[in-house]
Amino acid sequence: MSTKLVVTAMLVLLVITLPVFGQESVSAKLSFTPPMGWNSWNKFTCNVSEDMIREMADAMVKSGMKDAGYQYVVIDDCWQVTRDENGNIVADPQRFPSGIKALADYVHSLGLKFGIYSDAGSKTCAGRPGGLGHEYQDAVQYAAWGVDYLKYDWCNTTTQDAKASYANIRAALDAAGRPIVLSICEWGKAQPWLWGKEVGGNLWRTTGDIQDRWSGKKEWKPGDCCSYGVVDIVDAEADLYSYAGPGHWNDPDMLEVGNGGMTDVEYRSHFSLWAILAAPLIAGNDLRSMRAEIRDILTNKEVIAINQDPLGMQGRRVSKSGDREVWAKQLQDGTRAVVLLNRGAAAQNMVVTWGEIGYPDHLNASVRDLWEHKEVAKATGKFSSTVPSHGVVMVTVRP
Ligand code: GLA
Numbered sequence: 371m372s373t374k375l376v377v378t379a380m381l382v383l384l385v386i387t388l389p390v391f392g393q394e395s396v397s398a399k400l401s402f403t404p405p406m407g408w409n410s411w412n413k414f415t416c417n418v419s420e421d422m423i424r425e426m427a428d429a430m431v432k433s434g435m436k437d438a439g440y441q442y443v444v445i446d447d448c449w450q451v452t453r454d455e456n457g458n459i460v461a462d463p464q465r466f467p468s469g470i471k472a473l474a475d476y477v478h479s480l481g482l483k484f485g486i487y488s489d490a491g492s493k494t495c496a497g498r499p500g501g502l503g504h505e506y507q508d509a510v511q512y513a514a515w516g517v518d519y520l521k522y523d524w525c526n527t528t529t530q531d532a533k534a535s536y537a538n539i540r541a542a543l544d545a546a547g548r549p550i551v552l553s554i555c556e557w558g559k560a561q562p563w564l565w566g567k568e569v570g571g572n573l574w575r576t577t578g579d580i581q582d583r584w585s586g587k588k589e590w591k592p593g594d595c596c597s598y599g600v601v602d603i604v605d606a607e608a609d610l611y612s613y614a615g616p617g618h619w620n621d622p623d624m625l626e627v628g629n630g631g632m633t634d635v636e637y638r639s640h641f642s643l644w645a646i647l648a649a650p651l652i653a654g655n656d657l658r659s660m661r662a663e664i665r666d667i668l669t670n671k672e673v674i675a676i677n678q679d680p681l682g683m684q685g686r687r688v689s690k691s692g693d694r695e696v697w698a699k700q701l702q703d704g705t706r707a708v709v710l711l712n713r714g715a716a717a718q719n720m721v722v723t724w725g726e727i728g729y730p731d732h733l734n735a736s737v738r739d740l741w742e743h744k745e746v747a748k749a750t751g752k753f754s755s756t757v758p759s760h761g762v763v764m765v766t767v768r769p
Contacts, residue, residue: 397540397570400551402616403678405519405573405650407442407485408435409624412582412654416448416496419465420473427477429657436482438669439678440653442519442551443477444485447496459488459499459508474516485519485551486512490535491526500526501539509542512550521553532560533569540570553621553650558606563613563620573621573650577606580623582631584760585713598623600632600640601713607647607684614648614684621650628655628664638741639711639762641667645677646685646699646709646764672740673764676707685709688726694718698727705768707740712757720763721754733769740764 408426410418427443430436449470451462461470474484488508489500501508501522512520522539524532536554543550554574556562562574578596581588585599598606603622614620625644627637644651653668660668676699685699685707693714699707706727710720724731737747741764747753755763 397544397549397552397572397617400549400617401572401619403680403682404619404648405442405551405553405652406440406674406678407444407483407519407651408440408653408657409444409446409485409521410654411446412580412624412626413629413656415446418445418448420468423473424476426657427480427482430482431480433657433660433665434669435653435657435665436480438671439674440651440668442483442485442652444487444519444521444652446487446521447494447523448498449486450488450494450498453499453504457504457507459504459511471515478516483518484516485521485553486515486517487521487523489523489525489527490530490532490539490556491524491528493526495523495525502527502530505539505542506545509539509546509550512543513546513548517548517550519551519553521555524556524559532556532562533565536562536566536571537569544570555621563610567613567615567618572617573619575621575623576610577603577622580626582626582629584632584636600626600636600643604643604647607649608687611684611686614682616680616682619648619650620684622647624650624652624654625668626654627667628653628660633760634663634667635758635761637664638667639760641670642673642709642741642762642764643697643711645673646697646707648677648679648682648684648699651677670740672738672743676701676740676764676766679707689722694720696720696722696726698722700728701766705766708753708765708767710755710757710763710765712759712761715759717756717758717761719754720757721752722767723752724767727767729767729769736768738766738768740766 452460477484491500492502493500551572554571558576566574581597583599585601587596610620679701681702688698689696695711697709731751734750737753739746
């Protein structure tokens with residue numbers, strides 16, 4: 371073979387394989403830290419409209435949430451009503467009269483990003499048209515609208531293989547050429563933590579839906595399991611830490627902070643736990659009318675910094691004794707973030723030892739309370755504090 375032929379063959383090979391390499395990098399570079407944003411489902415379920423979404427995007431800016439790092443404004447189920455004669459997905463013309471593109475443009479004009487929802491099966495969970503058989507067509511449409519984030523649900527998937535289905539939508543999104551975060555919403559049934567990263571998922575739900583309560587697992591209807599309280603979801607996440615990292619996160623579902631079913635102490639615990647779990651922080655309350663106490667929880671920059679730490683480690687439960695738990699997360703600079711969680715019915719004293727967080731006993735360290743916003747101790751070997759019922763004390767321990 372002549373040199374010219376070999377060079378030509380190599381060039382052809384390069385041109386053929388380039389898009390493949392390019393595609394891989396599209397998803398891998400997204401969500402280097404856990405995604406932050408707002409989603410319509412927890413508060414509004416099917417009651418979505420362009421006016422409400424615009425107002426929520428405005429409120430995200432005005433409330434200081436954008437400054438605190440929240441980025442994605444995501445419409446969940448029920449924005450779509452049918453497909454047209456060419457199979458294109460059609461938004462509800464009554465609720466979204468200006469169309470999805472105009473709404474995405476508006477969200478972008480505020481310096482925010484725009485997300486949308488569909489389903490890997492024939493229909494969404496609310497019975498709207500699903501994505502099955504239209505993956506590439508929908509991906510092109512989403513890219514043209516300016517979608518930055520796709521939550522992809524798992525209802526009405528009958529015998530579909532989960533891994534193959536999510537690989538398919540990721541390939542379709544990449545082929546459409548726009549970087550789009552892929553939020554796998556498969557409820558943990560086929561253990562997506564084992565394959566979510568490989569198929570280009572940026573986050574994957576690990577359980578059924580969260581409900582706005584502290585604890586308790588409840589069937590939706592007989593035989594249809596389940597919705598979960600905050601601490602039940604935390605238990606389900608506890609052993610999954612090794613699967614999370616930059617670009618690919620375990621998702622214990624969206625936040626219920628501010629939706630009214632828990633006390634402010636419990637909401638603070640919910641937020642602290644999601645932060646230390648390196649969970650996506652997707653608010654789900656009405657940002658237009660939240661109380662100052664709720665805004666202060668959602669915008670606590672010291673707690674958010676733990677969640678967004680670039681090392682991307684998911685925190686672990688390092689000790690459990692009855693209803694007392696210690697959770698710890700190593701940060702990029704070697705500091706440890708610690709949550710003392712009291713699941714009990716009364717306030718109690720709790721302690722974290724340096725041994726539990728991987729420090730030598732003789733180490734002298736500064737302890738900073740991330741809710742009090744102050745240094746609380748110079749401590750050697752351990753730190754202890756009184757923790758309210760269903761509450762947390764969240765600190766950093768810095769040598
Ligand atoms: C499922 C998901 C929820 C929500 C609804 C919408 O239950 O897990 O997060 O998206 O569907 O119908």
